[in-house]
Amino acid sequence: MRQRHPAATSSEHLVIVGNGMAGHRLVEALLARPERPARITVIGAETAPAYNRILLSPLLAGELQHDALALRCAEWYAEQGIELVLGEQVESIDRSARRLTTDAGRELDYDRLVLATGSTPARPPVPELELPGVQVFRDLHDADALARAAETGSNAVVIGGGLLGLEAAEGLRKRGQDKRGMQVSLLQRDDRLMNRQLDLTAARLLESELRGRGLDIHTDAQLERLEADAEGQVCAALLADGTRLAADCVVVAIGIVPQAELGRVAGLEVNRGIVVDQWLTTSDPAIHALGECCEFEGHTFGLVEPIWRQVEVLAAHLSGETVDGYVEQPTATKLKVSGVSLYAFGPTDPEPGHEVLSYRDPQQGDYRRLLLRDGRLEGAVLYGDTASGPWYFEQALAERDLSACRAALLLGAADAQALLDDASNESPQHPAKEAA
Incomplete structure (x- = not known):
């Protein structure tokens, strides 16, 4: 379904609440359109302009400096004619008056409002979780504290x-090893690391790699409570099994x-x-929501790919363009966890009716596992060499029958595609050729 929103007038004021990656991406998308709202104000709760949160882990590890994370400097917003308000949080919205108020007492009227407030760290129901020394890993302030x-x-x-x-644990380990050394223990309540993306084999490979670097990993770990010293720190x-782990700091990253x-x-x-x-x-x-703070057809969001699609829909909509609405699409997860490449989509574990194809090269540290149903690819987990991941995902989206290249599927995209091409080129000989 397509919808056209009336083009912005010269006096229309768009206010974007949130200067994170989603809010900033929307600003960039709007600036690329000739019919964008003429007046744009961006309000960010943090004191720093938009930055790349994905790079917080190498920042914590000491591999990057703060300026490497910046998406744009404050001066850039002014040059684009955008009012940027930093270090203030919107406390209330008067919808009837179309006016919002920040914690600094600032009042702003709006014609259209976008809420891109992001997310907050989830916190488990564990006693003493509010003790000093317990931290989260979400923004620049958290990275500096850790x-x-x-x-x-x-x-x-x-x-x-x-x-x-995983990235918080590895960042702490790397940062600590350059100083006096830090022992980092990681607790996972499931039976495997990254249980939403990896099957058991890939998870065990990852666990072995991280243990080899010095991380102390506990799976099937049930955290019972935290303890404080005499000073309340x-x-x-x-843990529920009686294990007691010393902790000068605790990071909640669930x-x-x-x-x-x-x-x-x-x-x-x-x-x-x-x-x-x-x-x-x-x-x-008059109000829109975008990114991690929004919910669409029961789905909430944490990966950039669907959020970037949301940005394009909303930017077109706010600019008065005829636009197809946002729809949920299958998403492949491409990650680089502590130097290990991963690519996954579809079911994590085999389901009834699945044919399982797997390949493992211990020397190279590569692992592939494919799930097929009636010759069609429905899921994949790649660990190490992920070059063929996008090709596998493309075949899955197309629901293509891969029976003709089944024998070469685990060898990678090039070999499998060659067999598919050969199969598609096979056809009965032309009558004239037969006569010759």
């Missing part, structure tokens, strides 16, 4: 065996929760996130 902890402390416990937890993590409270207080429809339609419009026609 870097200081790595340079002064001896023991850290990271809660969460997903991508964020966190000093240990106690996932994210949509930061939807502003929408809830404003009376917008909110479930887990701020509910939007296919044009990223909330229950108020």
